[in-house]
Amino acid sequence: MAVKSAKVSASESIKHESDVLLEIKGCPFIIERLGEETTATDKGDMVYNLLLEFASGGTLDGLIHKSKGHKLSEYDVRRYTRSILEGIQHIHKYDYVHCDLKPDNILLLPTTTTSSGGTSFVAKIADFGLAKKTKVNYSRWRGTPRYLSPEAFINNKQDQSSDIWSLGCIVFEMLTGKSPWDLKPGYNPNNFPDVLMFDHLRTCKLPTGISDMARDFLKSCLAMNSRERLTAESLLSHPFVAQPQSSKEGHTKVKLINSFLGYASGQLGQAVYYAFKIASLPFRCLAQRNFVIFVVVLLLLGFSGFPIAAVSFSSGGLLIIDMKQDNIAAMSLSSGGLLIIDYMKQDNEI
Incomplete structure (x- = not known):
């Protein structure tokens, strides 16, 4: 205790x-x-x-600094991020904003013993001394400057999207050992004009050497415009942290691929995600120039084994119809987003 x-x-x-x-x-x-x-x-x-309750594993900050290269493996980052997201979703469900999410306030508690004899830890959110109701406003931001969102600095506005920004900073730090916004020498967060002008903050640059899913997750959290950040509930479906789920008969899956890269999940899988990400680039470029393209080709669907009857692309939309299997996949491509609606009519569960 x-x-x-x-x-x-x-x-x-x-x-x-x-x-x-x-x-x-x-x-x-x-x-x-x-x-x-x-x-x-x-x-x-x-x-x-x-x-x-006592956290025998210490803090996430301590784990980061003890790790080789002061960063964690992507596997561990995904595990801890999902735990933190589950906690954030619960906090937001009660209309609270934590206001001070950072590695120091994420505690590690043992769960199970691994096959190698080590201990597996679960991340838990702690330190609610600065938590507030969503609509409550203060004359000054609350929390730790390195993890504060832009709108907190500029407008003293901290709502649930501010916690998502802080989560992005935590994930960034787990992956790299560094803060997204490096502070220049002489920066004083208590100097209000400095904060307003952002003279001592550098715009964050996403790290190299991480997976595309990790990069997309970070972009979904660290959007400068708070309205462009995903909610905790939406982020829990992101493939970076999502848990696999089985498909049912007549189930309609709608996945929103947010931000610049886009992502796909569910039955299509990671392989299709990478294929569409590459294939969509020329179509997106053409769509932005208002070209209308109609292409009819024969393709082979890996998961059905039957050829697609028609492929049509028009003004940023790609419609794939498999007449033999009653499979319809419609994709809408737009600036910064990919929406995949996959309807599958089947007799058996997959």
Whole structure:
């Protein structure tokens, strides 16, 4: 068990954290509140104590700095990111914004022992002292500058999309060991004009040497415009963190491929994703110049084994129809997005 303590006269933040944890209790990806108590010191001072579950694995920040090259394997990054996302989704469901998501506030708790004798850890969100309701506004941003969103700096606006930006910073740091926005020498986050002008912040550059799915996930979190960031619920379906699911008879799957690269998931799989990503480039270029192209070709669908009857491309749209198998796949290509609607009529489950 871990204990957070403060003199009763200075315990407002801890008591607030206790209240938030009590309200959102029940999520396995948020640190558990075990109780509270008030004690007296030898000098007679009254102390408020918040009792929490103990994280024997330390913090995510400590793990990053202990890792080789100060970065984690993409496999581990995906595991921890999904856990954090599950926690964020739960927080947002209760209309809260955490406001201070960072590796220091992500705790690691043991779950199982691996086949090699090691211990597997799960990530849990902690430290809710700065959490607020979504519509509550303050005169100044709350949290840690390195993980704050642009709108928090400029407009003191922190809503649920701000937590998504912070998540992107955490994922970036797990993958690279560095912050997305490197601070130039002399930067002072308390200097308000500096913050407004962004004189001491460099625009983030996505790291090289990571998978396309990881890059696309980061773009979905680190969009400068807060309205372009995906929600926690949507990000949980992203292939970077998504858990595989089986398809059912008559099931209609709609996957939104967001941001610049786009992504595909579900039954089409990663192989088709990469094929469409490459194949779509010339079509997107042509579509942006308002060309209308109609192409009829014979292709072989890997998952059906039957040829496609017709392929039609017009104004950024690609329609594939397999008349023999009643398979219809419609793709809409536009600037910055790919929408795949895959309807499959089958007699048996896959």
